[in-house]
Amino acid sequence: MTSHVSEYEKQRLENIRQNREMLMSLNLIGDDTSSILAESENANRKRKITVKNKAKPRTRRAADDQISDDDDEWSGIKRQRRADQPARRSRRLRGESAEPTTAAEEQVVETGDVSGVLADAESHFPASTLESAIRVNGHYSGWVEPGVQQRLHLESNATAAWESQGGGKFSFKDPLGTGKRVSKRTVPSGQSVAKYVASKLLKKNPNAYFYRHTEPGVEQWTGDWTEDERLTFIRVAKEFGCGDKWGLFSTYIPHRVGYQCSNYYRQYVIPSGWIIDDNYRIDSTGHAVYVGKHKRGS
Structure with missing residues (x-):
């Protein structure tokens, strides 16, 4: 029986035997060394059986074959589903023009109100x-507040102001009308665009300046x-009226800028x-819902 015991196990059993002899010489335990050897042999045999019966790892090829079979089956199901369902095509692909967005539809997006009811002032407010x-x-007909205009030495109207500073064609990409794109390389050192x-x-x-800025120093x-x-x-x-040119409008209200006036107008x-x-x-x-560009009607 001991012929199948590994060298490590033999050494371990020898150590146990020596320890037991010492304990027996002290009359602390009895002589049952044979039972210990049998127990150790059984434990060693169980370890060998466990290693022998351990499942082999699944090869990559076998796994790929299984996945391929699953994919083929699922692809067939999807093809059948597509065959049973009509093809969906957008208006653009069908060659149809999109329907214009109505004021009521924009109202839902902006305010969350899904009632579709838009009332004019006469029907909404009390007498x-x-x-x-x-x-x-909806239009502002004034210019910069006279005191601000005098302090900053501004021209008397928009046309004169634009032309006196070089003119050009205004665009949001080229707000200065110079025909050149402003970048970090074209501005003075240490100054942001x-x-x-x-x-x-x-x-x-x-108007563009005061839409986002107050008077310098304010x-x-x-x-x-x-x-x-x-x-x-x-x-x-x-x-002067109101509804546009909020930058110019805001010059009459110190400490406020154009976009603040626009928000205040709409929200309050x-x-x-x-x-x-x-x-x-x-x-x-x-x-408040803006409907100026739509056909007016509740």
Whole structure:
């Protein structure tokens, strides 16, 4: 039996035997060495059987064959499904023109209101609100606030300002109208492209400048508007109108810029009924919806 025991196991059993002899000499245990050898042999045999019966790893080729079979079966199912279903084609592929987006559809995207109801001012606001409201046509007819114009030495109108600074053709890619794209390589060292363009726009296109910037040296305010600012907004709208050229409009309201005036107009002024602008409708949630480019109708 011991002929099948490994060298390591023989050494281990020898160590056990010596330890047991020492313990027996001290009368601490009895002589049952044979049972220990038998137990060790059984344990060794079990280890050999476990290694022999261990499953062989699956070869890559066998795995690929199985995957290939599964893919073929699934491909057949998909082909059958496609044959049973009609082909879907977009309007463009069918050669049809897309239907124009309606004001109600844009309203759903902008405000989340799915009722489809857009009310004009007369049907939305009470008579008392309509009586005190200012009516505008969506256009601002003024220029830069006179005090700001004098301090910054600006021209008296948009055409004169543009031509006095070199003229050219305006575009959003070329806001200065120079015919050349402004990049970091063309601006003075240490100055960003945005600041460089803004510094040039101040005298050439004040509306574009004041849309995002206050008068140089004046802090821009954020947060809720004060009552004085609201009253100033209403006064300027009553005198010059409003609805576009928000950069120029904002020069009458220190510490505010054009986009702030535009947001305030749409989010607070129109929904509150302080100003009536036929380019806007009110949805069922009380939000202002721009319909100026659509056929007006509720």
